Every structure is written in structure tokens, then in C-alpha cells.
Amino acid sequence: MPPLAPLPLIGNDLVINEDSCNLSCTYCLTGQSNLKEGHSLKLIFDPPKRDDYSPASGLGKRINTVADRLGDRFGLPLLKVTGGEIFLVRGIMDFLEEQSAKYEVLVIQTNGVLVGDEHLARMRSWGNVVLQVSLDSHLYPGNSYRVQSESLHTKVVRAVSRILDSGLPVEIYGVLNDRSVGELPDFAGWLASFDNPPTFFPFPVRGPDAAQFAVRPDQIGHIEELVERYDEFSQVLPPRAYFARLLSFYREGKRTFRCHLPRLVVSSFSDGVVTPCPNIWFSDMGNILGEESENLLTKLGSSGLYQALLAPKPRLSACHGCFTPWDTLSMYFEDEITLDELCAAPTYAPPRIRGMIEHAKAEYLASSDG
Template sequence: MARKLLGNDLVINEDSCNLSCTYCLTGQSNLKEGHRLKLIFDPPKRDTYAAGTELAERVDTVSERVRTRFSVPLLKVTGGEIFLVRGIMDFLAREAPKYEVVVVQTNGMLVGEDHLERLRGMGNVVLQVSLDSHLHRGNSYRVDKPELHAKLIRAITRILDSGIACEIYGVLNDRSVLDLPEFAAWLGGFRDPPMYFPFPVRGPDSERFAVRPDQVRHIEDFVGRYDEFAAVLPPKAYFERLLSFYRAGRRTFRCHLPRLVVSTFSDGVVTPCPNIWFSDMGTIVEDTWRDTLDKVGHTGLYQALLAERPRLTACHGCFTPWDTLSMYFDDEITLDELCAAPTYSPEPIRRMLADAKQDYVRGNGR
């Protein structure tokens, strides 16, 4: 039987985006030469997914080989900005029937009604929209011009009115932290409100943008009003962990993500963590792909990533919405609370996560 994982986090053309978020992690990564050259801040490059194109051959190969080696009910597709890719909807339509859920992460700017109609038709798509605030002040590290921000909000409003399950990924920084109640109230005003996950800005340059110690009170005040905004928020325990991150000044709690999700790139590179691109474990678009995937979960780096206490400097600064998985494994939230998020709500994913936790417990937490 194929080894079970929760999912494949597939990153397509990560160096190409239509926005130039000042704190962009790809622009701070050293995994590949293109990251070190900060190509993410160059004018975006269009690409095409179509029969016979190099991109199609590579991403089809990456997806199929991960599915050959592992049982994965979830596919997450992210970039860059994937809607820069001509024909990306054909890829999503091709993949959707193979998974319980397909998660599509986007900044929303390029998503039109035609995209939304096709995504609705797939029936198992969750849109994760990156947005720090509906107010320009709080979103200005993503979009510096007010008129462009207004255009972005119009596009995201279409998404949130579309009837497609949505999650909002909002980076907490010294600007967006000022807008927490207003942003949550705005999100709560939609007929089918999304779930809003605020999380700290990350990366080597994060100190330039981070929530200042004197601003943590804004998060505390927001958590104090949790019941007012509960309809759009993850479990309250999420915010207890978030506040502990800020009060300690670093991550002090365990991460279980690498035991559940593999991270792949459209060029074939595999790395053990979707949050931080630590190391190139090899490629899966070459004949040695089986050897590369055999490393998943078994290299020395995994021992460090899954340690009871974070060992690596990069891990100390990491907290993301994926953390609800770790909270479930650490008995900080229930399976029902975890699976209230659209990403994990399908019953086969619930069962997979419950089984994975049982295996973890039987293995004495290893």
C-alpha cells in the first residue's frame, strides 16, 4: 500500500508574481539560484500550461509521481501567482477529480468570473486568498498604491461572493495589526464568510515589518473580542498559541507539518517543509525520482524539523495557518475544531488525520 500523507504542496513558478510584496518569502529564500537573485521582484513572466508545453510536462509529472508514491487526499497549488499561468484552469480541472480537496492559493487580483465559474463546477476547490487587510493601510506592504489596492479588493469581493469555500491568509505586521477588528468585521459581512487566519510575518527580513512589542496589545484586545468575530476565526486556542509566539519572541512549540505534507516545485525539486524551503532533496522529473521520494520523512533534517522543541533558527520564527495540524497532534484542539476549516472538512481527510494521529500516539510521539 502507498504510504499515507495528507497532501502535496505544489509550488508552480514561484519566482513569477503580479504583486511585489515587500516581505515576500520567495525573495528571501536561498533554496535556488533564482531565489537568491530575487527574481520574484522582476516583472512577472507569463507561462502556459497546455499539451506539449514544458510546464505541463513537468507539473503533470510531479503531481502523478507524488500520487504514485503516496496516498494524498489533498493537493495545494500555489506560486508565485498561479493565475499568471495561461491554461492553469485546465491543470486544476485535470487534478480535481483525483483528490478530496484542491486548495488554490492566490492573491486574487487575476481571478475573474470565468475562473470562479469553472472552480465552482469542480466542487472540491478551496480558495486560500492572501490579504492582510481590506484597508489600504494594513495591506500596503502587499500593494503600495491605493488605486491598485481598491482594484484588488473588488476582485477579492467577487471571490468571497462566489459561493466557493474560502480561507483568508493574513500576514500580521506593524501595519495590518492595527486593522484586526475592522478586517474581521468586514469578512463577517459576507453571506458565506471565509475563515480568517492571521499569522506573523516570517523570514530573514521580518524584523523590518514585524509587530512591535508595544503593538501586541492589539492582538490581545482582538482576542478579548473573540466571540464577536468567532464566525470567521479558527479555534480560540489558535490565538493562544499565536500570543505565546509573540510573548516568547519565538516559536517554542512542536511542529508536525513535515510528517503530513510534502512540498514540491514545478521544476521537480522536493523539499521537506512547505513553510520554509530548507533543502533540495532532489528532483522527481528525472529517472531517480523514486530515490528522491524515498527520502521523504527519512532524512536527518526531518529529525530536526520534527523535534519536540524547534532546533533550527528558521523554525524559531515560523508560525502559519498550517499550525492547526500541529495543535491537533498536540491535543490543543479537537478534530472537529481542526476540520471546521474548509481545507480539512471532507470526511476522508478527517479519517486520514485521525488515523495519522493514532499512529503518532502509538509510536510514543515519534
């Protein structure tokens, strides 16, 4: 395969204080990652640490620099901010508001527990926020890997319901596991009952420990039932082709289809670390806060790891176990969905983002590795 062309990046997935969260999801990917020493020590399961954002605070200086260096270099139209749980950071709304003015779309991922009416009203006023909310089921048994008590689950569902009633565009990220999959159609029906229904993206549990939580072969029928009832729940579901990929993943026992995500989105951390894939934190490519930042920005897309990540067939074992809502980008590149279907999602709807994605695909098809 020849060297890759410069990346046509559309987004930065900025992870803030990933080891600090107010929930302790049993299958948490941070708790399984070996990218950093703190991940291998499973600090995500320790009591959450509060932090403070201001332009002058340590965190503030770092995340503003990380966002600006990537955003300015690539002219990014999309910023996604996630954690950990970012609403543990005092003053985080000031950072989010500052960033919302710089991008066509600001995607904010949260478990929702700490998001109040004042947060929602303020985010609505910015006009370009998409909330991605993590919830596996509206019923406690199906959400019990995410929360460890029914009382906490009730609090979570109350918070998510408030978000769904806010009028903001919302995507629900539901991890499919051996507890949640049996409630899949009921969960879709619950989400469809809201006046402003979200889009529901169910996707497999992943990471090195995924096998102990995974959907069993005898449970795949629950996903098939949802597909059979697609028309009933279509208002809250991604394109039908999404489920063809999802069922392929389970029937084949692994990912067999190509991924294009690393050519479009980079992942960065609040300590400056940059890694090429937002889904699986493979490799520390360097620190964008350090003296090597210019070299790091230059080699994005050209390292050998990108050759493996963007190969026609998944090469790495971690890739074999990966399928996420980001996959709709790859589906468009592989002609499994149309540009209109992709950009029906508010994340990709702005004309500039739509145009950049269309142009990136055209360049890919024209390249010798397309």
C-alpha cells in the same frame, strides 16, 4: 530519536513558477529564500513572466509529472497549488480541473487579482475547491507592504470581494506586520460582513528579513483585542486555541511549540525540486523529475533534516520564526484542538482526509518518539 516511520502524507503543496507574480510584496518569502539561485537573486521582484499550460507544454509535462509521482506514491487526497501567482499561467484552469478530479480537496492559493467570474463559476462546478486568498487588510495602510499604491489596493479589494461573494469556501491569509496589526479587528469585522464569510487566519510575517516588518511588542495589544472580541468575530475566526499559539509566539518572541507539518505535507515545485516543509524552503532534497526520483520518494521522512523538523522543540532558527495556518494540524496532534474543530475547515472535512489525519495521530502517539 529512532528512525522515523514512513510518512502518512495527506497533501502536496505544489508551487508553480514561484518567481513570477503580479504583485511585489515587500516581505515576500520567495524573495528571502536561498533554496534556489533564482530566489537569492530576488527574481520575484522582476516583471512577471507569463507561461503556458497544456499537457504537451514544458510546464505541463513537468507539473503533471510532479503531481502524479507524489500523488500516486502516497495516495494523497489533498493537493494545494500556489505560486508566485498561478493565474499568470495561460491555461492553468485546465490543469486545475484535471487535478480536481484526482483529489478530495483542491486548494488554490492566489492574491485574487486575476480571478474573474468565469474562473469562479468553473471552480464552483468542480465541487471540491477551497480558495486561499492572500490579503493583509481591507484598508490600504495595512495592506501597503503587499501593494505599492492605493489604486492597486482598490483593485485587489474589489477582486477579493468578488471571490467572497462567489459561494466558494474561502480562507483569508493575512500576514501580521507592523502596518496590518492595528487594523486587525476592523479587518475581521469587514470579513464578517459578507453573506458567505471566509475563515480568517492571521499569522506572523516570516523569513530572514522578518524583523524589519514584524509586529512590535507595543502592538501585541491589537491581537489581544481581537481575542477579547472573539465571540463577536467567531464566524470568521479559527478555533480560539489558534490565538493562544499566536500570542505565545509574540510573547515568547519565537516559536516554542512542536511542529508536525512535515510528517503530513510535502512541498514540491514546478521544476521538480522537493523540499520537506511547505512553510520554510529549507533544503533541496532532490528532483522528482530526474533519475533519482525513486530514491527521493523513498527517503521522504527518513533524512536527518526530518529528525530536526519534527523534534519535540524547534531546533532550527527558521523554525523559531515560523507560525502559519498549517499549524492547526500540529495543534490537533498536540491536543490543543479536537478533530471536529480541525475538520470544520473545508480543507480537512472530507471523510477520507479526516480519517487519515486521525490515523496519523494515532500512529504518532503509539510510536516511541510520540
